[in-house]
Amino acid sequence: MTIKNFLYVNRKAPYGTIYALESLEVVLIGAAFDQDVSLAFLDDGVFQLTKGQNTDGIGVKNFSPTFRALGDYDVTKLYVEAESLAERGLTADDLQEVMYEDEDDDWAEKPSIKIISRAEMADVMAGADVVLSF
Amino acid sequence: MTIKNFLYVNRKAPYGTIYALESLEVVLIGAAFDQDVSLAFLDDGVFQLTKGQNTDGIGVKNFSPTFRALGDYDVTKLYVEAESLAERGLTADDLQEVMYEDEDDDWAEKPSIKIISRAEMADVMAGADVVLSF
Amino acid sequence: MSTLHTVNKSPFANQSLISCLGHCKDGDAVLMIEDGVYGGLGGTGLTEIMANAAKSVSLYVLSPDLAARGVDAARLMQGVQGVDYAGFVDLVATHDRTQNWL
Amino acid sequence: MSTLHTVNKSPFANQSLISCLGHCKDGDAVLMIEDGVYGGLGGTGLTEIMANAAKSVSLYVLSPDLAARGVDAARLMQGVQGVDYAGFVDLVATHDRTQNWL
């Protein structure tokens, strides 16, 4: 079977709308298809990855822990745009840690989140075969 | 019965979403209640009033003629924000004519659309008893 | 006579907050809820506009929405106050009208 | 290898068009549809950004959406081209991928 580069583009904040959550549901199902998967977080999408999310006060399920499970599904490329972070007053320290075990490197724990520039994000986008936008 | 000032605030463009159309449906029903009614058009809401709308190519009903019927329902105060027009490269000439017959002035035909400044729009808003936002 | 304005959209994605601030009268209050709470963040490109607005308008964020999004209250710009749902209700009751910037 | 980008939101309300333009590669195409067609208007605060983008990117608007909104094609800024749905389909087919800025 052909392997395609699937890119999931996340540009919306979590909780105000369901797109972030339902995007993650596609990623989890899609992981079973043995494609080359990348996730892009830019614009308000970077807010999805902030640590310390606590939804007790709004009665909505906190789905942010699910990002940390992505490594188990071999989803290991989470690209976060540096300019989007900076515009929102955020730094890498505000994001939760998402790790995976690299099977090609003796199962060493490595970070899944890669902070890249806007120009690099444009390259990531241009390298995709299939772009799914949320 | 108490008469309240009802203000319908329209800030969205037509056709891309249904809010403009369903706002107008409230205005038409609301006209039967003998309240003091004003409509505010600001931000992308000013696009609702452009003339020459032709929806044949998108399969959606053209509701812009309905604005011209508002006078028959005694809805005669359509406030349009000048700054919103200017930011969008529009002038009063781009808007359709909406007229009403003034019963207090020998049924003289008068324009329902009043172009006002942002500061005046803030005054209109502050003068409302009930604000319905679309 | 004053108005409570609510804004529920991120100011980084949408112009609602800016438009709202442009239509406030002195003494009005602006409550940022849902994705709107990001408008209260300090140290962003919007902070100057917000600081200017805070001179004549009271600025609030809905704390449960802030917590949901993982934003610590310490990250709020000066002059923005957190309220819970009971505080939201009080703001509605103590202002003459509510205008929701959707 | 090039991308067709679609934008369906008004640039006066939403940042999608600006973000899209910031992520285009030379030779890409941007098609404005639905409320996105307002991005093609000349004589607005956005015209300079758009004119700059037009140097490296092809700009299109979906004509049926433009007509629905009462915008005469003469109001489009220079360098923005109208296409119908058949043209939309051709743009999808002749670019390697489509990215929709929702």
Added chain:
Amino acid sequence: MKFGVVVSEGPYTHQAVDSAYLFVKAALDAGHEVPRVFFYHDGVNVSTRLSIPPQDERNIQQNWTALAKGHGIDLVVCIAAAQRRGLLDENEATRQGKDANNIAEGFRISGLGQLIEMGIQTDRLVTFGD
């Protein structure tokens, strides 16, 4: 004080209806009255009894039905908006020749006049939408 509430977006997709629910509960807790909540635009979708959310998520329709029952809140679904979007009660379904209906207990289908009336009869109106 009497509060009127408008819900303009559908369940799960937008947070609006969750915010409205928590606001109404807080208003009641504070001793205010909420005689009516009006569901308009996609807000009418809240009223379906056919929704089956995942077990670990809130059931938005059932929460509203229970709240309305406990506090005598009139949950009104706009008929024009509901017809477009496929929300029908038994009477409407029969009248329109449809073979099913989907409105949940506690919700009532009626006209836009109920929205205007709510604006007239309440002291404050708050809209939750997008």
Added chain:
Amino acid sequence: MKFGVVVSEGPYTHQAVDSAYLFVKAALDAGHEVPRVFFYHDGVNVSTRLSIPPQDERNIQQNWTALAKGHGIDLVVCIAAAQRRGLLDENEATRQGKDANNIAEGFRISGLGQLIEMGIQTDRLVTFGD
């Protein structure tokens, strides 16, 4: 060329599903294939057969059902998104103990895998949403 299409918003509220319909028609007219359209998020609301739009407006569901029938398009409604929002076929309704169902002819409820499969098997993917 093979086109896959995703519809992410509900009928009447957003223009997305109207744009998708005209795009699919134009693609077919140009000789392309559209083997599948996938309805996700509020897009699942398009599939209800209980919608009654005003007489002078288009019937979005019926238009899709007719187009799919005429051209053999597989209209797939995401099951997870549909359950949240109250869209059920007869099987699901029975299985979940619901007393009614509302899916229109021509629409098929299935999993998210159908979306990924569409991405793999088509040459181009276009999403219409908000």
